[in-house]
Amino acid sequence: MTPLVARPWFVQIAAPVLLGLLVLCGWQGFCRLDHIPPYILPAPGDIGASLLANRATLLHALWSTMKVTLMALALSVAIGVAIAFVLVQSRVLENSLLPYVILMQVTPIVAIAPLIIVLVKAPAVALVVCATVIAIFPIISNTLQGLRSVDPGLADYFSMNKASRLQFLLRLRIPSALPMFLAGLRISAGLSLVGAVVAEFVAGTGGTSSGLAYEILQSGFQLDIPRMFASLALITVAGLALYGAMAALQRMVLRALSHAPGR
Amino acid sequence: MIANPAATPVVELRAAEKVFDDGTRGLVPIDLAVQPGEFVSLIGPSGCGKSTLLRLLANLHAPSDGQVLWWRGGFDQVGGDGRRLSFVFQEPTLMPWASVLANVRLPLDLAGVPRQEAQARARAALQAVGLAQAQDRTPGQLSGGMRMRVSIARGMVTRPDLLLMDEPFGALDEFTRNRLDADLAALSRQGGLTTIFVTHSLYEAVFLSSRIVVMASNPGRLFGEMRIDPAIVRDQAFRLSERFALLCRDLSVLLTSAALASGEGA
Ligand SMILES: Nc1ncnc2c1ncn2[C@@H]1O[C@H](COP(=O)(O)OP(=O)(O)OP(=O)(O)O)[C@@H](O)[C@H]1O
Ligand SMILES: [Mg+2]
Secondary structure (H helix, E strand, C coil), X not given: CCCHHHCHHHHHHHHHHHHHHHHHHXXXXXXXXCCCCCCCCCCHHHHHHHHHHCHHHHHHHHHHHHHHHHHHHHHHHHHHHXXXXXXXXXXXXXXXXXXXXXXXXXXXXXXXXXXXXXXXXXXXXXHHHHHHHHHHHHHHHHHHHHHHCCCHHHHHHHXXXXXXXXXXXXXXXXHHHHHHHHHXXXXXXXXXXXXXXXXXXXXXXXXXXXXXXXXXXXXHHCCCHHHHHHHHHHXXXXXXXXXXXXXXXXXXXXXXXXXXXXX | CCCCCCCCCCEEEEEEEEECCCCCEEEEEEEEEECXXXXXXXXXXXXXXXXXXXXXXXXXXXXXXXXXXXXCECHHHCCCCCCCEEEECCCCCCCCCCCHHXXXXXXXXXXXXXXXXXXXXXXXXXXXXXXXXXXXCCHHHCCHHHHHXXXXXXXXXXXXXXXXXXXXXXXXXXXXXXXXXXXXHHHHHCCCCEEEEECCCHHHHHHHCCEEEEEECCCCEEEEXXXXXXXXXXXXXXHHCHHHHHHHHHHHHHHHHHHHHCHHHC
């Protein structure tokens, strides 16, 4: 019989969960035994209690953060892919536009978040715009690189077989670009959440109330540290869920691809 | 099956030459006509332009000067019944994301063959190269030799009339190579198929060909030719015959002078 530690499911799932539980127990014990007050460092139990007590507000805040995140992600994909397709059409276009894309990419977008919040009047729109601007670049650059990564030998094979432009696109360019695009999507999903939270922070300091970041700000003002941690925990859970969803999507698409399109 | 000089050549080079963009002279002007049913091997030192010549014949390079003709016409003649062209590259050149079966099916899909039929033909082609078991794997899960066999199956699945092969069996073990050689010989004996085959193995060239074209490099050109009676049945008995040994010796002599004529390429 294989020892427990040698089994893949144990190592991949049970081991990190066990470690997490151990850390939580240690944390709980440390806080209790040393009588650390919850406004300095709340014990996991306090955080859980606060999460339960404030569940209505916090879940509502989670929902509004997720809405911004998902809308920003969708917009990033739509606009980013479109930009990549336009750029790949012509060298001239790419050469003239790419420097600006890079210029925007190297500017810490977080720094222009306040500007966007001020410029865009509707607060809900401002949040989405801000998160989109933060999340879009991995989509553009990965899709572009993917579209360019077509194997020249395969391109020869297609042209020798007199493939139509549509066949080139559907059967060669898009499948070649997909793995890079999906990797970009994963990064971008994480950045959408970061963008949403940052935008909420900036907007929150300006008085607009929504989302988990706002909850964190408010809890800070009120010195309700357990609630602050509870909000933080929800952000982490949201991030994990996004990551998992993107990984699953990536696997699914790549598997579907291997059995190839119909026409 | 026997080359008939009066017939329309399947493919023809008329003073076709290739100078690359960087000024490299790939091929000096070349005349070559291949008749229906011929099995022509190209052999010569590395870098003498064998792949370049094959790419001219597949319309993947345009000649810098001169003409390439397919069935006495342009490349638009190619395709459709009786005029199918198929190319097996020196590298497997497969779609890494697609299953082995989907890779083999590709030329049929591109030509709009109905899915059911395409699927069945792709399976049969895989069977012929001994890879029926691997149809659902992706190229990344195969060995180099297996990938090459997938590429060969993809080349055969369209039932080509003109088959261009660039050293297809180079990466295979002796046993598999001999088996595929025998299959190829049987296929071309059935008639209809015209093959142009690049190889580095003089034994393989002698075993398969009705004509062997020897090339030399610096610059790339045709150096000499050897014809072998196409009526000879290409089987194990031929491989072991004295005639085979003599033909190999002749070819070896020709190859040695080609290598000498190639200067630094030798
Ligand atoms: N795209 C290119 N640009 C410039 N030179 C090229 C190009 N392709 C091939 N050549 C040159 O043309 C010559 C012939 O190349 P080719 O690939 O046809 O040789 P080969 O006979 O197939 O060699 P091997 O047996 O090694 O495959 C070589 O000297 C090579 O450097
Ligand atoms: Mg070559």
